[in-house]
Amino acid sequence: MKKLAFILLFLTSQLMLAQVEFTAKLSRNKIGQNENVRIDFTMNTTDGDNLELPSFEGFRVVGGPYQQISQSIVNGRRSSSKSFGFTLQPTKQGVLTIGSASITINGQLYQTDPVQVTVTAPVQRPNDTSVPLIEPNESIHLVAQVSKSNPYLNEPITILYKLYVKEGSGFRNYAPTETPEYNDFWAHTIEVQGLETKEEIFKGERYTSVMVKKVVLYPQKAGSLTIAPLGLDVAVEYPTNKRDFFGRRVYGVANVKVSTGSQKISVKPLPEKGKPEDFSGAVGTFDFIVTPNRTAVRQGETIELSIDVTGKGNLELFSLPKPIVPSALEMYDPISKKQVSVSLSGMSGKVSDKYTIIPQYQGKYIIKPMSFSYFDLTSNSYKTITSKEIMIDMIDGPTSSEAQNTTDDDIVLNNNKESHSQFKFIELKTSLQPIKKKDFLSSTSFYLWYLFPLVLIPVLILAMRKKRERDEDVVGNKIRSTNKLAKKYLSEAKKNQSDKQKFYASLEKALHNFLKAKLNIETSEMTKDKISEILTERKASPESIKNFLSLLESAELVRYAPSLASSVDQDYQKAVDTITELEKNIK
Amino acid sequence: MKLFKILFLLFVSLFGYSQSSFDKANELYKQDKYEEAIQEYQKILDSGMHSVEVYYNLGNCYYKLNQIAPSIYNYEKALLLEPNNKMVKNNLKFAQNMMIDEIKEVPKVGFSNWLGQFTAVYHYDKWAKIAIGFSFLVLISFVGYYFSRKMLVKRISFAMLFVFFGISVLAIFISIFEKNKTEDYQPAIVFAESLAVKAEPKTIANNEVIIHEGAKVFILDKVDNWYEVELLDGKTGWVQESGIKSLK
Numbered sequence: 001m002k003k004l005a006f007i008l009l010f011l012t013s014q015l016m017l018a019q020v021e022f023t024a025k026l027s028r029n030k031i032g033q034n035e036n037v038r039i040d041f042t043m044n045t046t047d048g049d050n051l052e053l054p055s056f057e058g059f060r061v062v063g064g065p066y067q068q069i070s071q072s073i074v075n076g077r078r079s080s081s082k083s084f085g086f087t088l089q090p091t092k093q094g095v096l097t098i099g100s101a102s103i104t105i106n107g108q109l110y111q112t113d114p115v116q117v118t119v120t121a122p123v124q125r126p127n128d129t130s131v132p133l134i135e136p137n138e139s140i141h142l143v144a145q146v147s148k149s150n151p152y153l154n155e156p157i158t159i160l161y162k163l164y165v166k167e168g169s170g171f172r173n174y175a176p177t178e179t180p181e182y183n184d185f186w187a188h189t190i191e192v193q194g195l196e197t198k199e200e201i202f203k204g205e206r207y208t209s210v211m212v213k214k215v216v217l218y219p220q221k222a223g224s225l226t227i228a229p230l231g232l233d234v235a236v237e238y239p240t241n242k243r244d245f246f247g248r249r250v251y252g253v254a255n256v257k258v259s260t261g262s263q264k265i266s267v268k269p270l271p272e273k274g275k276p277e278d279f280s281g282a283v284g285t286f287d288f289i290v291t292p293n294r295t296a297v298r299q300g301e302t303i304e305l306s307i308d309v310t311g312k313g314n315l316e317l318f319s320l321p322k323p324i325v326p327s328a329l330e331m332y333d334p335i336s337k338k339q340v341s342v343s344l345s346g347m348s349g350k351v352s353d354k355y356t357i358i359p360q361y362q363g364k365y366i367i368k369p370m371s372f373s374y375f376d377l378t379s380n381s382y383k384t385i386t387s388k389e390i391m392i393d394m395i396d397g398p399t400s401s402e403a404q405n406t407t408d409d410d411i412v413l414n415n416n417k418e419s420h421s422q423f424k425f426i427e428l429k430t431s432l433q434p435i436k437k438k439d440f441l442s443s444t445s446f447y448l449w450y451l452f453p454l455v456l457i458p459v460l461i462l463a464m465r466k467k468r469e470r471d472e473d474v475v476g477n478k479i480r481s482t483n484k485l486a487k488k489y490l491s492e493a494k495k496n497q498s499d500k501q502k503f504y505a506s507l508e509k510a511l512h513n514f515l516k517a518k519l520n521i522e523t524s525e526m527t528k529d530k531i532s533e534i535l536t537e538r539k540a541s542p543e544s545i546k547n548f549l550s551l552l553e554s555a556e557l558v559r560y561a562p563s564l565a566s567s568v569d570q571d572y573q574k575a576v577d578t579i580t581e582l583e584k585n586i587k
Numbered sequence: 588m589k590l591f592k593i594l595f596l597l598f599v600s601l602f603g604y605s606q607s608s609f610d611k612a613n614e615l616y617k618q619d620k621y622e623e624a625i626q627e628y629q630k631i632l633d634s635g636m637h638s639v640e641v642y643y644n645l646g647n648c649y650y651k652l653n654q655i656a657p658s659i660y661n662y663e664k665a666l667l668l669e670p671n672n673k674m675v676k677n678n679l680k681f682a683q684n685m686m687i688d689e690i691k692e693v694p695k696v697g698f699s700n701w702l703g704q705f706t707a708v709y710h711y712d713k714w715a716k717i718a719i720g721f722s723f724l725v726l727i728s729f730v731g732y733y734f735s736r737k738m739l740v741k742r743i744s745f746a747m748l749f750v751f752f753g754i755s756v757l758a759i760f761i762s763i764f765e766k767n768k769t770e771d772y773q774p775a776i777v778f779a780e781s782l783a784v785k786a787e788p789k790t791i792a793n794n795e796v797i798i799h800e801g802a803k804v805f806i807l808d809k810v811d812n813w814y815e816v817e818l819l820d821g822k823t824g825w826v827q828e829s830g831i832k833s834l835k
Contacts, residue, residue, distance in 0.1 A: 324799075327689035363684040366653060368780070391653065399680060423681045424674050426616050426647050430609055430640035432631065440712035441762050449719045450755075453726035460733065 020045055020105050024098065024112035032123030033093050034254075036062060041101045041112055042083035054099030054114075056088060062253055063087030089254075090119040136236040136254035139169035141202065142212070144230060144260035152268045153222050154283035154314040155377055156346035161213040161230050161260065167206040170237040170251075174212075177257060178231030185225070186218040186317060188342045216342055218314050222269035231259040270375050274382050278321060282374035284313015284346070290323070290370055290387035292357075299397035303357040305390075307334075309372060312348040315340045320353045321372055326365050329392070330358045362397040363423065366390070489513055490575055497568050500558060507575060508555035511548065514579055518586055528552065535582070544581035551575055608634075609641065621648045639668045643675050650682050655801040656832075658682040660776040663803065663834055667774075687781075687799035691820045706765045714762035721755030773806040775816070775831040782831070784824035788813035795824040804831060 020043070027038035037059075041051070046069055064086035071080040090096060095118050100111040145160040165171060196211035212232070219225060234256050242250040270283070286309050293304040307320050316338060325331050332355065340349035359365060367390040376383045399421050440446050487494075489510040496502035515523040515531070519538065523531050528549050535545045554571055612627030625648045631641055642665035649658035662679040665672060683690060709717070728751055731744030781799050785792040788810045798804070798818065804826070808815035812828040 324687055326685050326687050328684040328686075361680075361684055363681045364650075364653065366655070366685050368687075399677070421677055423647075423650070424678055426613055426644040427640035427674070428613055430606075430638045432606065432609070432636040432638045432641070435632070435635050435637045439766070441715045441766055446715050446719070450715075450722050450759075453723045456726055457729050460730070464733065 020108075020110060022048075022101075022103055022105070022110035022112055024101060024115050026098075026115050026117060029116070030118040030120065031090065032120050033090055034122035036087050036089050037117055038063075038085055038087050039098060039115070040068075040083045040085040041103075042081055043103060043105060043110070044079060044081045045105055046080050046082045048082065048103040048105045050102075050104045051084060052102045053084075053086075054101055056086070056098060058092055058094075058096040058119075059088040059090055059098070060255070061086050062089045090117070093119045093121060095119075132252055132254075133239045133241060134166060134169050136169070136238040136252070136256050139166040139238055140164065140171065140234055140236050140256055140258055141207075142230065142232055142258035142260050143202075143209075144227075144263055146227075146263055146265070149264070150266040150268060151219060152283060152375070152377065152380075153270050154218055154220070154281065154317060154375075156314070157217050157219070157265070158344050159213075159215045159217065159227070159263070160211065161215075162209040163212050163232070163234070163258070164200070164202045164207040164209050167208065168239055172235040172237060172253065174232045174234040176231065177233050178229055178259065180228035180230055182215070182217060182227060184219065184221040185227075186220055186314070188216045188347075190214040190216060190342065190344065214344065216344065216346060218317060218346075219265060219267040220317070222267045225265045225267055227263040227265060229260045229262050231257065233257050276371075276373040276382055276384050278371055278384075279373040279375070279382065280321070281318040282309070282313060282372070283377060284311055284315075284374060285376060285378065286311035286313060286372070286374050286385070288372035288385040288387065290390070292367075292390055292392070295391060296393050296395060297359060298395055299362075303359070303392060305355040305357055305367070306352055307355070307370070308350055308352040310350040312346055313374065313377075315347045315349055315351050320351065321370050323355060323370055324368050325357065328359070328361055328363075329365050330360060332356045332358075357392075359392060359394040359397070362394050362399050365392040365394070367392065487576065489579070490572065493572060493575070497572065500568060503568055504555040504558040504571075507571065508552065508559075511552060511555070511575065511579075514582070518583065535586070538586045540582050540585045544578050544585060547574060547578040548582065551578060612644065616644065616648060619651075621651045624648050637668075639665045639672060639675070642668070643672070643678070646675070646678060646682065650678065653685070655682060655685045656776055656778040659686075659801045659803070660778075660832060660834065663774065663776060667834060683801065686801040688802045693820045703768060706761050706768065709765075711762045711765040711769065714758050714765060718755045718758035718762065721751045721758060724751040725755060773833060773835060775804050775806050775814075775833045777802040777804065777826075777830060778832050779827075779830035782826055784816070784818070784822070784826055786824060788815070788825040792825070796822060798826075806831075806833060 022041065022043040025040050025042060028035075031037050041053075064084070066085040068083045068085065069080070070082075071078065073079075084101075088098075095116055098115050098117065100114055102109055102111045104110075141164040143162050143164060145162060147158040147160075148155070149157075151157050163171070163174070192211050192214060198209045200207055200209050202209070213230065217227075236254050236256045237251045238254060240250050240252045244250050289306075289308045289310075291306050291308075293306070294301070295303075297303060305323060307323065309315070309320060320336075323331070334353035334355045337352050337354070338349070340347050340351065369386050369389050371384050371386040373382055373384040375381075490507070492506040493503055493510055496506050512522075512524040515521060519534065521534065523534075526534075531552075532545050532549060535548070536542070540548075551571060551574060608627050608630045612624045612631075615621075615624035615627060625645060628641055628645045628648070631637070642661045646658050646661035646665065649661060659679065659682045662675050662682060665675045666679070669675070706714075725748055728744045728748040732741050732748055735741050735744060777798055777800050779800060781797055782802075783794045784796050784798060786795055796818070802818070804816040804818055806814050806816055807823065809828075810825075813825045814828055814831065815823060815825050816831070817823045
């Protein structure tokens with residue numbers, strides 16, 4: 001059945017005696033880059049399938065496909081055609097080739113011949129059939145509104161990217177061609193909700209501004225910084241002088257590239273004068289609070305110290321101060337928390353560090369006041385907030401001295417010890433000593449005491465020697481014994497001291513007895529000269545001889561002339577001495 | 588005689604005055620009036636008298652007032668008088684807990700350290716007295732040697748004579764050594780909240796380390812208004828004079 005229909009169709013078409021043609025026709029062969037060209041692919045039949053279009057390389061299809069079917073009777077002959085039309089906008093200059101289109105008619109493939117279009121530089125007045133009433137290039141501008149072009153380091157600025165569309169024009173869509181990276185800035189893009197439009201006067205004309213992008217920037221470097229431009233390729237709808245079938249204005253579409261151009265930001269460094277030592281880069285307005293969750297702990301409990309900074313400013317861009325605690329407190333690395341939201345006015349919220357502190361030993365600990373400095377933009381000066389001193393008191397627990405002395409044995413043995421040692425009370429009794437004490441070591445009394453026994457030794461030696469000398473002094477001993485001897489002889493005389501006569505008698509006797517004993521010579525009958533001679537012979541000293549003889553004389557005198565004066569005592573002593581002397585000298 | 592009486596009374600009153608200051612201060616401490624107690628204790632020191640107990644009590648007062656440096660300072664002064672006092676050492680640990688710095692004492696080793704520990708057993712005046720004691724023993728040995736008739740006694744005495752003399756001389760050397768050691772030992776306490784220890788005695792020099800109040804250092808040398816100090820862990824450096832207070 002199908003085959004029959006096919007043959008019929010074929011015959012019919014042959015009867016038509018019409019040549020099937022499929023052609024491509026350009027509206028113009030030469031156009032400027034800013035003009036459009038229309039191409040129509042026409043077949044002289046209405047039955048065609050599988051239309052395949054060329055790639056239109058070098059063009060952008062800005063209109064179409066427009067389908068046109070026409071039938072006409074000419075000279076009794078009926079003809080029909082169908083065309084597919086496209087409006088093309090060249091994307092580049094030069095000789096562009098539009099390739100073949102193909103279609104299947106009655107089972108046969110027909111192709112158009114490729115056609116060429118010469119595209120020249122843009123022309124002043126595009127000889128389009130339509131004339132734009134507003135030049136698309138002039139109807140759209142992209143502007144970057146910088147809130148502040150000379151901020152401080154870390155002072156937030158905003159850039160609002162707005163597309164200004166002249167009243168009467170519009171745009172269909174846009175695509176970015178250049179996206180700035182915001183090097184040297186901390187950047188945060190704020191989502192544009194919906195369509196933010198505003199009527200504004202721009203360059204003296206009425207425009208509608210459309211918010212394209214909102215960015216909050218915190219400059220991180222001082223000096224002259226450049227923000228790369230934002231570029232968009234906008235499909236602009238511009239009114240032309242043409243009107244459509246219904247009388248409505250026809251709008252043309254052109255792609256216009258717009259760019260903001262680079263923005264120069266001059267970032268001021270923060271002043272060095274008055275910069276506090278602990279300044280860590282915070283710029284804005286802040287509150288600084290340090291809170292422990294408890295200050296009195298027992299053994300086994302921990303303390304959580306929260307360090308919070310709240311306010312507006314570059315919250316994500318500075319570090320919080322660290323607490324200084326006594327080394328006896330174990331402090332662990334903090335948990336950081338950031339609750340920051342970004343709006344057109346910048347970052348605001350809270351950043352906090354939470355430290356866990358575990359005291360090990362009983363006693364008091366001081367956490368010194370902490371300070372936080374920031375640069376206040378409202379007053380353009382540095383401000384410092386200082387927290388108060390925090391006192392931690394561990395009520396019970398081991399003392400550090402105990403901890404150092406315990407061994408495993410101690411722990412086992414002392415398991416039932418009641419309490420650990422406490423901070424002891426004051427001493428109630430004292431015995432005061434003078435602060436300035438003279439050293440004993442080099443004092444005179446030291447030397448005296450030390451040398452005393454040592455000096456005593458030679459003294460003793462000397463004393464002993466002297467004693468021995470005395471003992472060995474035979475002569476001396478002799479004298480002493482002779483003295484005794486003499487005294488013995490003279491004892492008789494001594495007894496008779498009261499009686500002169502008797503005294504001298506016994507004195508004389510004693511003298512002679514002495515000589516007898518000594519010299520073994522009886523001298524009582526001798527003459528004095530003889531005695532003298534003998535004594536001299538025997539080496540007695542002349543003086544003692546003289547004394548001896550004078551004594552004898554005295555004795556005689558008394559005997560024979562009792563009335564003469566004489567001294568008993570003197571003579572007695574003289575006798576003693578003389579005898580002693582003689583005893584000593586006589587050999 | 589009258590002069591003597593006056594002097595005696597003065598001495599007694601001074602002593603008594605100091606004693607009553609001590610009691611008064613103790614009373615104030617019991618009433619938690621720590622600043623006033625400190626003033627009373629200070630009066631005793633100003634009058635030229637001191638004792639372990641005065642310094643210990645002062646340390647307690649400052650601890651109660653949370654003043655780390657003066658507290659530690661007074662405990663250390665007490666320990667200078669009695670190095671083994673248990674109460675002082677106990678409370679000192681509490682005060683040291685409040686210090687920012689960790690106490691890292693590097694134990695000293697070696698012969699000179701062992702020697703120093705031995706000589707430190709007695710105060711150098713006591714060594715001097717020991718020397719004197721042995722000097723007397725020398726005398727006694729001599730007497731034994733010189734006057735004894737028994738040969739054995741003589742021999743022993745003669746030997747002991749030299750032994751005792753040697754010991755007494757040794758005791759004197761130890762005493763001198765100990766005195767020198769004592770004079771070289773110049774501890775001090777850091778009073779500044781934080782004190783930079785620098786490589787050179789100049790403000791612009793690098794910081795070797797930063798120490799905090801309550802830390803104990805030993806003074807080695809002085810140049811202008813800088814002290815060269817040694818820390819407990821053996822490090823040395825220069826600090827500003829105003830930052831520390833000597834214990835002697």
